[in-house]
Amino acid sequence: MSEWVVETRGLVKRYGRLVALNGLDLQVAPGAIGLLGPNGAGKSTLIKCLLRLHRITAGSARVLGAEVQKEGRNIRRRVGYTPEQDCHIPGMVGSEYVTYCAQLCGLPFEAARQRAHEMLDFVGMGQERYRRVDTYSTGMKQRLKLAQAIVHDPEVVFLDEPTNGLDPKGQSQMLRLIQSLWREHGMTVILSTHLLHDVDQVCDQIILLAQGRLLVHDSLEHLKAQRRGAAEVVVSDREEEFAQACRQQGWPSEILSNGHVRVEHGGEDLAPILGVLRQNGLAALEIAPSPNALEEMYVQALETAHGAA
Amino acid sequence: MALHELGYRHWEGRHRGIWRRRWTISAHGLKAVLANRWMRYVLTGAWGLALLQAAVLFCIGQLLVADSLIVQWSANLDGLLRTFIGSLTLWLEQHPEISVRTTQNLVFYNFSLLYLTLALLAITLAIPHLITRDLSSNAIIIYASKAVNRLDYLTGKLGILLGLLTLVWLGPLLAAWLVGNLLAPNWHFFWHARIPLLNSLLFVGGGMVFLSLLGLAASAVSSKEKAAVGFWLLLWLLGNAFVPPGQRQEPWLQHLSFHHNLKQIAEAIYQPKTELERARDNIPVLGDILRRPMHRHLRDWRAPRTRPAGMALGILAVGSGIYLLRRTRTE
Numbered sequence: 342m343s344e345w346v347v348e349t350r351g352l353v354k355r356y357g358r359l360v361a362l363n364g365l366d367l368q369v370a371p372g373a374i375g376l377l378g379p380n381g382a383g384k385s386t387l388i389k390c391l392l393r394l395h396r397i398t399a400g401s402a403r404v405l406g407a408e409v410q411k412e413g414r415n416i417r418r419r420v421g422y423t424p425e426q427d428c429h430i431p432g433m434v435g436s437e438y439v440t441y442c443a444q445l446c447g448l449p450f451e452a453a454r455q456r457a458h459e460m461l462d463f464v465g466m467g468q469e470r471y472r473r474v475d476t477y478s479t480g481m482k483q484r485l486k487l488a489q490a491i492v493h494d495p496e497v498v499f500l501d502e503p504t505n506g507l508d509p510k511g512q513s514q515m516l517r518l519i520q521s522l523w524r525e526h527g528m529t530v531i532l533s534t535h536l537l538h539d540v541d542q543v544c545d546q547i548i549l550l551a552q553g554r555l556l557v558h559d560s561l562e563h564l565k566a567q568r569r570g571a572a573e574v575v576v577s578d579r580e581e582e583f584a585q586a587c588r589q590q591g592w593p594s595e596i597l598s599n600g601h602v603r604v605e606h607g608g609e610d611l612a613p614i615l616g617v618l619r620q621n622g623l624a625a626l627e628i629a630p631s632p633n634a635l636e637e638m639y640v641q642a643l644e645t646a647h648g649a650a
Numbered sequence: 651m652a653l654h655e656l657g658y659r660h661w662e663g664r665h666r667g668i669w670r671r672r673w674t675i676s677a678h679g680l681k682a683v684l685a686n687r688w689m690r691y692v693l694t695g696a697w698g699l700a701l702l703q704a705a706v707l708f709c710i711g712q713l714l715v716a717d718s719l720i721v722q723w724s725a726n727l728d729g730l731l732r733t734f735i736g737s738l739t740l741w742l743e744q745h746p747e748i749s750v751r752t753t754q755n756l757v758f759y760n761f762s763l764l765y766l767t768l769a770l771l772a773i774t775l776a777i778p779h780l781i782t783r784d785l786s787s788n789a790i791i792i793y794a795s796k797a798v799n800r801l802d803y804l805t806g807k808l809g810i811l812l813g814l815l816t817l818v819w820l821g822p823l824l825a826a827w828l829v830g831n832l833l834a835p836n837w838h839f840f841w842h843a844r845i846p847l848l849n850s851l852l853f854v855g856g857g858m859v860f861l862s863l864l865g866l867a868a869s870a871v872s873s874k875e876k877a878a879v880g881f882w883l884l885l886w887l888l889g890n891a892f893v894p895p896g897q898r899q900e901p902w903l904q905h906l907s908f909h910h911n912l913k914q915i916a917e918a919i920y921q922p923k924t925e926l927e928r929a930r931d932n933i934p935v936l937g938d939i940l941r942r943p944m945h946r947h948l949r950d951w952r953a954p955r956t957r958p959a960g961m962a963l964g965i966l967a968v969g970s971g972i973y974l975l976r977r978t979r980t981e
Contacts, residue, residue, distance in 0.1 A: 394794050394980040418665065418797035428788030432682055432779075444674040445796035447665030456661055463658050489792070494661040526658045 346371050346497050346529045347391060351400035354386050354553075361386040363553035364400065369531075373523040375540030375561070376533040377639060378550035384533040385425060387550070388499045392422055405496055418446055421490030421498035425505065425533075427482060435470040435477070436461060439488050446493035453492070460488040464518060479506035483515060491522070497529040498522065504539055516542050537635045547635075551643055564638055571605045572614055573597070575627040586621050587614075671798050675806025680813045683776045692772045693817060696765060700822030700829075703761045707830025710753050713739045714746075714835045741932060748932065750842035752925045754830075758846040759920035762823065762853055763913060769819040769857075770886055770909070773865040774879060776814055780807055780869035781978065782878040794980045804866070804974055811862035820854045846920075853919045857912055860967050864908065867970035870977040901955065905962040914959035923951050 345368045352365040362383045376384045389395040391404050393413030402409040404416045430438055436457055443453035461470045464484040469477070477485065483503060490498050500519060504512045520543045522528040532543060540547065540561075547564060549557035557564070576583050584602050587594040590613070593605045606613055611628055618625050683689060712718040713735065724735040742749045784790050793803045827847055831839045868882040889907030897904065904910050917923075 389980070392795055394791065396981060414668075414797050414799050414802075417795060422795040424788070424791050424795070426788055426791070428791050430789045430792060431783045431787045441674070441678060442792065442796060444666075445671055445793065445798055447667075447671060447797055448661070448663065449666055452661065452663050459657075459659060491658075493797075521658070526660070 345369055345403070346405055347531070348403040349391075349400065350402075352387075352390065352397060352402055353399035354383070354390055354395065355398045361553050362390065365550075365553070365555055367548065367555065367558065369546070369548070369558075371527075371529045372546050373520070373530045373544045374532065374546045374548060375544035376531055376548050376550070377535070377537070377540055379535060379643065381552075382550040383553040384550055385501055386553075388422070388501055388531070388533055392417060392420065392499065418493070419496050421493070421495035423483075423486040423490045423498075423500045423503055425501040427479075429474040429482070429485070431475060432473070434473055435466060435481075435485055438474050438485065439470075439492050442489040443492040448493055456492050456494070457488070460492045461485075463491075464488045465514065480508070480511045483507055483511070487515070487518065491528070495528065497531065499531045499533070501533045502535075503532070504534070504536065512539075519543050537639055541635050549639065556643070557638075561635070565635070570608045570630070571603065572611060573601045573603050573627075573629045574614060574618075574625055575601050576618075577624050577626055579623060582621065583618070583623050586617050590617060665797075668798070668802060671796075672802050672806040672809065675793075675798070675803065676809025676813060679779060679807060679810035682779045683810060683814055686775055686779075689772060689775045692768055692775065696768045696772075696818045696822045697825075699761065699764055699768070700826045703757065703823075703826035704829040704833070706757055707754065707826065708833045710742075710750075710757075711830070711834035711839060714742050741929075745932060746838060747842050748928065750839055751845050752929055754827075754843045754846040755849060755920055755925050756922055758823070758827070758850050759916060759922045759925075761826070762819075762850060762916055762920070765819045765823060765854075766857065766909075766912060766916075769815050769861060772814055772818045773811065773861060774882055774886075776811065777865060777869040777879050777882055778875040780810060780866055781974075782869045782873060782875050785870065785873035785977075786875075790978055791980055800975065800978050803978060807866055808862050811865050812858055815858040815861060820851075820858060823850050823854060849919050853916050856915070860908075860912070860963055863967050863970040863974075867973050867977075870974055902958065905955075905958050908963060908966055911959035911962050914954040914956060915963070917954035918956040918959075923953075 347367060347369040349365050349367045352362050352367075353360070354362040365383075365387065376387065378384050386395065390397050391402055391409060393409050393416070397410060405419055407416050407419075409416060430441065433441065436454075439457035439460060440450070440453045443456050444450060448456060458470075464487050466481065466484055466488070469481060474482070474485065483506065487500070487503060490500070503519065504515050507515055516539060519530055519532065523530045523543075523545075530543070532540065534540060544561060546560050547557060548555065574583065580596050580600060580602050584594040584596055584604075587602070587604045587606075590606075592607065595603050597603055604614060611630060614628065615625075617623075684693075709720055712720045715721065720735075721739065724732055727735070738749075742753075784793070790803075794800070798806070824847075827843065827850070831843050834840075864885070865882065868885060869878050871881045872878045886909060890909055892903045892906040893910045895903055
C-alpha cells in the first residue's frame with residue numbers, strides 16, 4: 342500500500358503541439374490539497390490524466406498505489422470527481438441520478454439508493470432532489486455534483502472548481518462541506534481552483550502549477566511560515582506618522598489605498614507593532630496578521646516562473 | 651443545525667462486478683426508451699403480429715386434424731381452394747418432417763421481415779435516448795469518471811438496443827414459435843420446426859447485433875436529437891431508394907441499403923425459393939394448380955447476393971464500432 346495518494350513521474354501531456362503538463366513529478370500525501378494555478382496551468386488536465394479521462398503522453402502516474410494507465414477502472418471505483426463543466430444524465434430526478442451514479446461504481450441498488458439519500462442530505466438538498474436535474478439552479482447542480490462524487494464513499498475526491506457560480510452563502514456552505522470531508526471523515530480532497538480564499542479555508546497542502554510545471558508543493562503552514570511576517574494595521578488617524586515610526590524600526594511600510602498601513606515586521610507575533618503604537622501614542626482599530634500571505638506567495642511564485650521562462 | 655452536520659457515513663459493502671454495472675446502464679436506458687408512448691404502440695404492434703403468426707401456425711397444424719374447423723370449413727369450399735387445402739393436408743400427413751419445416755420456414759421468413767420493419771421503427775424512437783442526450787449534457791464525462799470504461803459504457807448502451815429488439819423482434823418471434831407449436835396437434839411439430847427456429851435465431855440474432863451497432867452509431871452522430879434521428883432515417887430510407895435503380899442497372903447500388911442487405915441475408919438463411927420449389931415438387935395437386943405461375947415466379951427469382959450483402963453489413967458494423975469508440979472519447 343502506497344503512502345501517497347497521487348504519485349507522478351515525468352508526467353507529460355500534449356495536445357498536438359501544446360504542452361499541457363511538462364514533466365510533472367509529484368508525491369502527494371493524504372490530506373486536503375489545493376491545486377492552484379492560473380487558467381491554462383494544467384490543473385484540470387492533471388486531474389483528467391489521473392482519472393484516465395485523458396491519455397498520458399509520457400511518464401507515469403499512480404493513484405492510491407495503482408497505475409493509472411493499467412487500472413483506470415479500479416482507480417475510479419476508489420475516487421470521486423466533480424467536473425468543472427455542467428454535466429448530468431438527462432431526464433433523471435436528483436435522487437435517481439445519484440443512485441444511478443452509485444450503481445455505476447458497483448453499489449447494489451438498495452445500498453445505492455440509501456447512500457444517495459444520505460449524500461443528498463449531507464450536501465443539504467431537500468425536496469428538490471425529486472425534481473428533474475435539468476431544472477436545477479447552478480448552486481443545486483454544484484451540490485448534486487458533490488453528492489454524486491462521494492456517494493460511493495471514495496478514498497480521494499477530485500473537485501474541479503466546486504464553488505463556481507455559487508453566491509457567497511452557497512460558497513461558504515460548500516467550503517464547509519468540503520472541509521469536513523477530510524477533517525471529519527478522512528477523505529482526501531484535491532481541490533482545483535484559482536480562488537485562493539477557497540484553498541486558504543479548506544486545504545493544508547498546496548500544489549501550485551504554472552504552464553504545466555510544478556512551482557510549489559508544500560504544506561500551507563510551512564509556506565506561510567517561510568514568508569516574512571507582515572500585518573495590516575488600521576489606525577484611527579495619523580497613518581503617515583505610524584508608517585514613519587515603523588520605517589524607523591527598519592520595517593518596510595506603506596499606506597494602502599484603503600487607508601490601512603501594511604507593515605513587514607518580519608516577526609511571528611504582533612507584540613513589536615503594539616510596542617510602536619504605544620510609544621507613539623497611537624490607537625489601532627484593527628490589526629490583521631498577514632492577510633494576503635497566500636496571494637502574495639501565489640503572485641511571487643508566478644513571477645518567479647515567468648522570470649525563469 | 652448546519653447542513654453539513656447532517657452526517658456522513660462510510661460504506662463498507664461489497665461492490666458488484668462489471669457486468670452488473672453494464673446491466674445498470676442497459677436497464678436504465680431501456681426504462682427510459684420504453685417510457686415513450688409511441689414505443690408502446692410499436693411494441694403492441696410487434697406482439698399483435700406475434701399473435702397473428704401464432705394463429706397462422708395454429709391453422710397449419712389444424713389441417714392435420716380430421717374434424718378440425720378448418721378442414722370442415724374447407725370441405726364446404728368449391729374448386730381450387732378445396733383441392734389446395736386437401737392436398738396440403740395430405741402432404742402434411744405423409745411428409746410431416748418436410749412439410750412442417752417448409753411451411754413454418756416460409757412463415758418465419760415473411761414474419762421476420764415484418765418484424766424487421768417494426769424493429770427499425772423502434773430504433774428510430776430510441777435513438778435520442780442512447781448517446782445523443784449524453785453528448786448534449788456532457789454525461790459521457792460522468793460515466794467516464796465512474797468505475798466503467800468506454801467499452802463498458804458502449805456495451806451497456808448496446809444492451810439497450812439489444813433489449814429493445816428482443817422485445818420487438820426476437821421475443822415475439824420466439825413466442826409465436828412456442829405458442830404455434832404448443833397448439834399443434836402433436837409434439838412432433840416442435841422437432842420438425844427446429845430448422846425454422848434455428849434460421850430465425852441466426853438471422854434475428856445477427857440482425858439485432860448489426861442494427862444495435864448501427865443505431866448506436868447513428869445516435870452518436872450529433873448531440874442534437876433531430877439531427878441524429880434524421881441521419882438514421884436518411885440511412886434507412888435513402889438507402890432503400892437505391893434498390894429499384896440497382897435492380898435495373900448497377901446491382902452494387904442495392905447494397906447501399908442496409909435494409910436490402912438484411913433481406914438478402916434473410917433469403918440466404920431461410921432459402922424461401924428452395925422451400926417453394928420443394929413444395930411445388932412434393933405437392934402434386936399444388937404443383938398442377940400453380941406450376942405455371944409459380945414456375946415463372948421462381949425462375950425470375952434471383953439468388954440472394956449473400957457475399958456483397960454480408961460484406962456491406964460487415965463494413966457498416968465495423969465502421970460503426972470504430973466510430974463509436976472515437977466519438978465517446980472524453981479527450
